[in-house]
Amino acid sequence: MSKYVALLGNTPSLSFAELEAMMSDSTVERSSNHSAVLDLDSDRQASQLQEIVGGTFKILKILFQLDQRAHIASNQIAEYLQTKEGKIIFGLGNLDQNNLTVSPQSIKSKLSENNVRCRYLEGEPWGLSASILTHKSNVIDLLIFYYQQQLYLLETVAVQDVDEWTKRDRHKPYVDAKKGMLPPKIARIMTNMALGSSIEIKTDVPILYDPFCGTGTVLMEAALRGCRVFGSDLDSSSVLGTQQNLDWLAKNLEMKIDYQLFESDSSHAHEYDWSEKVDVVVTEPFLGKPNPKPAELPNIFEGLESLYLGAFKSWLRILHKGSVICIVFPQVVVSEKSKKVEYNLLDLIDKLERFGYTLLVKPIAYSHENAMVKRQILVFRLH
Ligand SMILES: C[S@@+](CC[C@H](N)C(=O)[O-])C[C@H]1O[C@@H](n2cnc3c(N)ncnc32)[C@H](O)[C@@H]1O
Known part of the structure; x- marks a missing residue:
């Protein structure tokens, strides 16, 4: 076993929860x-993990x-780079902007003194971007990292394939911006949180269901994680659009996707002809309209509460003991008479406990800016 460092994306708490769910057998430390x-x-x-996580x-x-003195640390880094073959192209980040200022120039000088050809690429505090690292081979991406009151030198060994994520985010044939779509990375994180927390998956190919499938973002990510996917939506054009997106993905990646789609109100999901139990539900249900007036909020949230309760009740008939649900709950905070008032569905947690759903992961906030x-995002398990 060796120690590695994962750099977490734009929603660090969610990214960390994903790693914790996936690495339940070993330690993950923030x-x-x-x-x-x-x-x-x-x-x-590390590469296999990087391929899977969002x-x-x-x-x-x-x-x-690394030594805490900059000139000695520069020498240590130069010596390490000299162990590499050919012309050295390197980046050097300093993640926590700690007090150690190692100048890339001093490393280059040391390498030139030893007749080693090298080039330095300017990056960010977290090192070179995933895009540079995806497109340029033979680049050495180093990082100075402060951990347990010591300084360490890190080297990137795996990087997110930015092109593949962008393709699924921007080039799928069916989109519906009016309804709101999950970014694929969030859909993947939710899928991993559910799969990682599930204790009783019966087969090698888990069955995942999204009862509010919209454009199929969750189902696409789940299919890439090897699931058999089921999706439904109240709206027939969403069902058709999801089918187009799944077929597009299968064609693009030359893979077979085992899917079933149907039109249904979420409270009637159990009426579908299910031949097997569902292992995980991953879903972003209807969240109400995007820009509600404050006066409308009590009614909107009352309606959402019964929508969500109806769905959870229906799932009782299609899940098995140990099945996991990773779900988005809406939250709105408004100022009323100079006081902040929050509307959310967190009161549902106690009601769901009575149905047999236990909260596994407390709410983690995720939202678009503005x-x-x-x-x-919450995770429940049926007991
Ligand atoms: C926020 S969107 C889901 C978007 C999806 N996660 C995506 O990335 O494309 C919510 C979906 O719930 C569907 N919906 C609304 N009310 C429903 C109900 N009662 N039963 C089933 N689906 C419903 C809408 O048609 C919409 O497609």
């Missing part, structure tokens, strides 16, 4: 707002401890 330290067997295992944009290996209706 080392700073944007990083987590993990124990992994090998660089290969919330981590790169994984780095902890190489060795969105009036924010999202809270």
Whole structure:
């Protein structure tokens, strides 16, 4: 086992919850707002993990401890780079902007003194971007990292494939901006949180169901995670659009996707002809309209509460003991008479407990900047 560091994306708490769910057998430690330290067997295992997760944009290996004095640390880094073959192209980030200021120039000078050809690429505090690393091979991406009061040198061993994520986000044939769509990375994180928390998946190919499938974002990510996917929606054009998106994905990646789609109100989901029980539900239900007037909010949330309760009741008939639900709850905060008033569905947690659903992961906030209706992501297990 060696120590690795995962750099967490734009929603660090959610990214961390994803890693925790996926690495339930080993330790994952939050080392700073944007990083987590993990124990992994090998660089290969790091690459396999990176391919699966949505919330981590790169994984780095902890190489060795650095001296706290800049000139000695520069020498240590130069010596490490000299072990590499050919012309050296490197980046050097300093994640927590700690007090150690190692100038890339001093590393270059040291390398030139030893007749080693090198080039430095300017990056960000977290090192070179995933895009540079995806498109340029043979680039060495180093990072100075402060952990448990010591400084360490890290090297990137796996990076998120930005092109594949962008393709699924922007180039799928059916979109419906009016209804709101989950970004694929959030859909993937939710899928992983559900699969990782599920204790009783009966087969190698888990059955995942999204009862509010919209454009099929969750189903696409779940299919890529090897699930058999089921989706339904009240709206027939969403069902048709989801089918187009799943077929597009299958064609693009030359893969077979085992899916079933149907039109249904979420409270009648159990009436479908289910031949097997569902292992996980991952879903972003209807969240109310995007810009509600404050006076409308009590009624809207009352309506949403019965929509969600009806859905959870229906799922009791299609889930098995141990099935997991990862779901988005809406949240709106408004100022009323100079006081902040919050509308959410968190009162449902106690009611759902009475049905047999236990809360596994407390609400984690996720929202687009400036969105009036924010999202809270929760995980339940049926016991
Ligand atoms: C927020 S959208 C889901 C978007 C989806 N996550 C995506 O990324 O494309 C909510 C979906 O719930 C559907 N819906 C609304 N009320 C419903 C109900 N009672 N039963 C089933 N689906 C419903 C809407 O048609 C809409 O497609």
